[in-house]
Amino acid sequence: MMMNAADAVSWATALILMVMLASPRDAEAVLGIPEFLEMGKCAKVPLKEDFDPVKYTGLWFDIESVPNEYQHTKKCVTQNYAWKDNYMNVATRGLTSEDKKVRQGAIMRVADKPTPNPAHMTVEAAGVPAAPYQIISTDYRTYSCVYSCLEYFGFRAEFFWIFGRNPMLPAEKIRLCHRTFENLGVNYKKMVPIVQGAPCPYSDKLDQMLAENEDYLLNILGPYQPTSSVPTPLPLTTAAPNSPSSGTVEEELKEIKEIVKEEKKAVQELEEKILLISEENLPGNTGESEDKEMMGDDPNAATCVSTSATLVLIFVTALLQR
Incomplete structure (x- = not known):
């Protein structure tokens, strides 16, 4: 039985999806898919209330973040923010994994969806797709918790950061960000x-850097008055502001079970389809004549199969450019 071009594409695409569903590491090894790409939706995060972008300016140090193979700076990362009327100018410095110095500039503009809010900006940099930058929590003086996520076709690319005004951020501030992310259903353990x-x-x-930054902050924030206690994030059982109602635990468990059941059914149907195509259409031995028979008389079939192998890469591009 011969396989036409459409069946060949379906077969190859199904195999690609199976690899992606099986293991992100396997997908990255076989197809070059970034490991950070995963199934799921982006979290609906509340933004910092009454966020003032001017108070956010100045020097910040990257304390923890989700690994991103497309980010050149890996160590000693600093961000210098300057607000220019209606956008934020960002100067990033750091080292690559090979200890090579890197400098990069970017602009962050206030996002216009769903409503303009300076706590939700879009990062624009040369050679890099635009990405959201959402400030969840900050006291402007010591720490900042930031979330960024893009989703497409049921997959997401999710990143988040902890920034500090000092390269050695107090442990209580780091725990604050951890708890804040955890309350929102974001796995903070992905950060390093x-x-x-x-x-x-x-x-x-x-x-000298810290002294100059402190003088700058003194002008825009006033004298530093450390608090005796750290603000407590919402308890895990409480729905976060601006997020969908969490409902009862029983309702959540029931919904999760239904989702898992549907996903298992979809995977099973996909496995059965692949098995059926393999048994009916693939020859027992390899060879040029058999390959031709499998593809049928369609001269574009072979091209379709090889093209389908790039579908995931196209998908990743669409995801990042969304």
């Missing part, structure tokens, strides 16, 4: 610490 401090090129002038 960023190397800062003594090993970094800025170490010999760190005192």
